[in-house]
Amino acid sequence: MEKDMVFMHEGLDRTAAEQPTWSSSSLGMEMQTNELNCAIEQVGSCFFNLNWDNSMDQSDRFKSALSSMVSSPAASNAGSALPASGDNVMIRELIGRLGNICNSGDISPQSFIKPNNNTHSSNTSYYTTPLNSPPKLSLSMMDSQIRGSLNVPGLGNQLPNHPSLAPFSTDPGFAERAARFSCFSSSRNRLGLTEAEFSQRLVPTMDSVKLSSHQSIKVTGSQANAPESNNNSQQERNFGFDKKISMLTRSSSPENAEFGDSKEESSVSEQIPGGALGNSSIKSQSHANARKRKSIPRGKAKETPSTAAAEAKVAAQNDESTAKRGKQDGAAANAKEKTEQNGNSKAANDGNQKPSNENSKPSEPPKDYIHVRARRGQATDSHSLAERVRREKISERMKFLQDLVPGCNKVIGKAVMLDEIINYVQSLQRQVEFLSMKLSSVNPRMDINMEALLSKDIFQSLGSLPHALSSMDSSTPAFPFRYQPQQGLPLNSGISNNIETQFSMNPLNAALHKTHGLQLPPIDGFTDASPQVASIWEDDLQSIVQMGFGQNQTQSYQGSKAVGQVKIEL
């Protein structure tokens, strides 16, 4: 029942003092029976008291609470009138999904059916299995509990849903979702949302989870009955948490086939399948772009195999550690208002910040939007949120570029980094021009068959190839093969001087000579004498390349010095 879920989640976040307020804070749904209430409170206390360290104790307590909870619905089933069959369906499916997430194949769908047919004893036995797998414990407990409560009442209705659960049970991504739920709750704390809000939102979150799975491409058929009810209920409850869940569900969407272009791990929050909580089936979450986030919550879950309730408590402690992860969650739109319909309000708020993101997913019929959440202590204005997300993305990419561009590790700051990047790109382009010029002068001599060339191990280093080089011709103009901007390639004149004599090494050597004359005087004799000038040249070129990036001259000098022993390795 929804109420059960609500209370469970409320228990997640409430302190002991606030426990009595559960009944008052119910979402307007009636309690079925007092017995049920007691059971729920028990469960809530179990949730609440759990901490990450006492997994086994908590799980035992939880087990007992769950069994009592399960038994109470069974007892009250006869007399209770469930609020809405649609809710039941939703909750059931949600539980199914959760259970599948948690067990990820450990427990076949058949086992889910067992509680349906049997008493709570089977439920208890079901509980034992998740205990063996701590990471999945948190949700599996909840799941089985809810399932137990629902299965008994909804005997008839449940069976059709089981086939729908089958795909989930095999979904490896469900464990991740469980983990993500934990991350979810932790991130919630970071967001500074009240616990009441969280509990309120978690329910629609669950619904949205169901909704997302409903809408998943792979799980369409058997859940045809569910989506309608889900949609209705979701529209009724206009909670901002839909966004959170959608964020979670969507973070994995990049792996969808439709988002083939969004493979970069940096584009985490962008890969939102859009529309109603994502086409990303829960399965796809396993491939989430949020790989970083995936590992972190999972690690967390492993350390602390208690339920999600306890996670919320621990989240406060883990704020700093999750701050970085929260980056991937994005900055949530501040309020519930944004989550009216999936993405419409969000699109409006994001304005022109995310048009490219939406346009980049034309294949998704529902509109794609970015879920972001305001971080604790930060402005929650929609524009600033979007700005923050944008900035984070940019800094992510800058870091990636830092790895690509050599010599950028020492540099900190976007402007200087950009300078380096620009220099590097310019130098690479010039190198290409230079090499093509070289090739154009080399080619007349070549009779080598192309196939032979290819069949030869061209990919291996050519260090063994000796190069016969002519004496340097100092009359050639300086070859602008440096990063410091110089004049354009005066190749024509340079080439024409040397074309009759030796091959194109001359201008290169001359340039090298001049370049080194400026910076590495002792090299001259080196290059004149050595028959391995080509290797020197190659290494020197590379060292020149490095010089452009601020590496000290001694370093490049040493690199050149060692050229005699160094083969060309490309």
Next chain:
Amino acid sequence: MNSSHLNPSSSLKSRFTTRFLRALTRINARKPISPSSPREIFQRYRRIKVAADKSMASSVRSRRTWSRATLWKLRSRSCLQLASLGRRRSVKTSTITSRQAIMKKTSHEIENKTTTEEDHQDRFVGQADKLRELVPGGEAMDLCNLLDETAHYIKCLTTQVQLMRKIVDFYSL
């Protein structure tokens, strides 16, 4: 590098190398060489450079904006060369106007950025413009995607340089 040798059909390097070498043979075969003339050499240089860029862009297909832009540029250039003078002008102007439209969009973005951030960001944005000029097809992209494209472009450029260097060395045997 060895891995690409083992599986030559799939990697970027192998694709680029095959195409480039094919183009080179074509260029070599086309001209019974009169190497002494600098103009000839210059023309060859241009052709080889075009071939290198084109083969690299073709290896990337259309997965990347910069490769699409490069291919488009090369193709339009070849069209221009074939076309008459009048047609050439019209194509050029259309190119220019579309470019201007794109630049307007990016400048608008830049404006938003500068109003909200510091002077440091202004410099940053100015450099981003420079980067846009460098990376083919970069004019139409916001900074985020521009950095993506730049990363991929750098990777492909380094590959290109390495392979061309190896070819040159091989040729200069």
